[in-house]
Amino acid sequence: MAKYKVACLPGDGIGRDVMDAAQMVLEAMDLDLELIFGDIGWEFWKKEGNPLPERTKDLLRTTDCCLFGAITSKPKEEAKKELDPSLKDRGLEYKSPIVAIRQEFNLFANVRPCKAFAGNPLNYRDDIDIVVFRENTEGLYSGVEFFPVPDYLRESLKKGSKAMAKFDEIPNDEMAVSCRIFTKKGCRRIAKFAFEYAKEHKRNNITVVEKPNVIRETSGMMIREARDIAKEYPDIEVEEVNVDAMGMWLIKNPQNYDLILTSNMFGDIVSDLSAQLVGGLGFAASANIGENYALFEPTHGSAPKYAGLYKVNPTAMLLSTKMMLDYLGEKEYATKLEDAIKKVIKEGKVKTYDMGGDAKTLDFAKEVINNL
Numbered sequence: 001m002a003k004y005k006v007a008c009l010p011g012d013g014i015g016r017d018v019m020d021a022a023q024m025v026l027e028a029m030d031l032d033l034e035l036i037f038g039d040i041g042w043e044f045w046k047k048e049g050n051p052l053p054e055r056t057k058d059l060l061r062t063t064d065c066c067l068f069g070a071i072t073s074k075p076k077e078e079a080k081k082e083l084d085p086s087l088k089d090r091g092l093e094y095k096s097p098i099v100a101i102r103q104e105f106n107l108f109a110n111v112r113p114c115k116a117f118a119g120n121p122l123n124y125r126d127d128i129d130i131v132v133f134r135e136n137t138e139g140l141y142s143g144v145e146f147f148p149v150p151d152y153l154r155e156s157l158k159k160g161s162k163a164m165a166k167f168d169e170i171p172n173d174e175m176a177v178s179c180r181i182f183t184k185k186g187c188r189r190i191a192k193f194a195f196e197y198a199k200e201h202k203r204n205n206i207t208v209v210e211k212p213n214v215i216r217e218t219s220g221m222m223i224r225e226a227r228d229i230a231k232e233y234p235d236i237e238v239e240e241v242n243v244d245a246m247g248m249w250l251i252k253n254p255q256n257y258d259l260i261l262t263s264n265m266f267g268d269i270v271s272d273l274s275a276q277l278v279g280g281l282g283f284a285a286s287a288n289i290g291e292n293y294a295l296f297e298p299t300h301g302s303a304p305k306y307a308g309l310y311k312v313n314p315t316a317m318l319l320s321t322k323m324m325l326d327y328l329g330e331k332e333y334a335t336k337l338e339d340a341i342k343k344v345i346k347e348g349k350v351k352t353y354d355m356g357g358d359a360k361t362l363d364f365a366k367e368v369i370n371n372l
């Protein structure tokens with residue numbers, strides 16, 4: 001039996017293209033690792049009415065971690081239309097399988113490194129090296145939402161908050177509510193995770209990004225808990241910045257930021273902004289880490305127009321694979337892989353279309369292998 005069992009979920013669209021690149025590179029490294037492929041995504045929604053079949057969850061339960069490509073998601077009505085005729089009228093609803101995995105496997109930490117590699121023509125500046133820590137299971141993406149707003153909810157909200165008075169005249173079906181739920185446990189574990197990472201990687205600055213002056217209760221909780229955790233790490237400098245201002249600072253002086261700690265939606269936005277500073281979607285890797293499991297994925301989607309053309313940049317996928325090797329404890333291999341990617345970018349001979357070249361996805365992967 002192999003030392004590590006990795007669930008491979010290519011998904012659809014370019015998820016498959018970039019997974020092929022990752023598989024090639026992993027197979028070229030003499031790691032004792034078994035890749036076990038599983039089903040996820042649009043195809044399984046259409047055929048089975050479930051984009052995350054039970055067998056795939058079982059696969060995740062019996063592996064060390066998961067490498068994920070990308071999936072296609074479409075809005076509610078469109079999703080229904082594409083269902084196999086035999087499945088229509090069963091009241092099936094499309095739910096993003098990646099969000100479902102994050103929640104079911106409690107992958108609370110979303111880690112997104114945004115590092116400018118020397119020689120990348122897409123760098124906004126060459127001295128950027130940020131890691132975003134985003135809470136991944138609660139906040140505004142908790143999935144607790146209402147439309148139309150039921151009477152019982154309106155009444156409770158009215159009892160609890162004077163601010164509700166301004167909505168008195170609005171009918172239930174002209175109002176929608178999405179709950180931003182934070183828990184002390186949720187805030188503490190992502191904060192702890194970020195501070196531990198800082199300590200381990202000898203980083204000495206964390207910027208907590210929230211908006212406590214306006215969203216007092218939830219952002220306030222995150223700030224309070226982060227301050228409390230920070231006491232255990234006296235060598236790490238902590239700064240608090242409002243999320244709107246952070247948008248400006250990241251454009252003005254991105255080189256000044258080290259680690260960013262924030263909640264789910266703010267992290268989603270801030271990490272996309274940060275990724276664009278270092279080359280965009282082709283370079284944006286991520287890890288979703290929980291107490292017992294982890295999933296690694298490029299942050300881009302399935303880019304349907306490029307699906308199967310083997311044209312897109314596999315760097316985001318390969319850097320996610322690098323993060324997976326770190327997670328498995330294979331630090332040497334992880335560093336070797338990152339160094340090889342760095343060399344290919346620096347040499348600039350093999351560039352995909354986004355970098356202004358015409359190399360194909362697997363040419364890039366082969367060049368990485370040549371540099372391992």
Ligand code: NAI
Binds near residue numbers: 070073281282297316
């Ligand atoms: P997308 O990320 O798939 O692509 C947007 C554009 O970015 C592409 O058209 C392409 O120009 C560029 N791009 C993306 N990845 C690239 C790469 N590796 N190299 C070079 N260029 C790259 O986002 P879009 O078009 O908004 O969404 C397409 C589908 O993907 C939708 O169904 C969406 O719901 C889904 N999606 C899935 C995600 C996931 O699987 N985690 C994340 C984001 C979107």
Ligand code: MG
Binds near residue numbers: 268269272
């Ligand atoms: Mg996003």
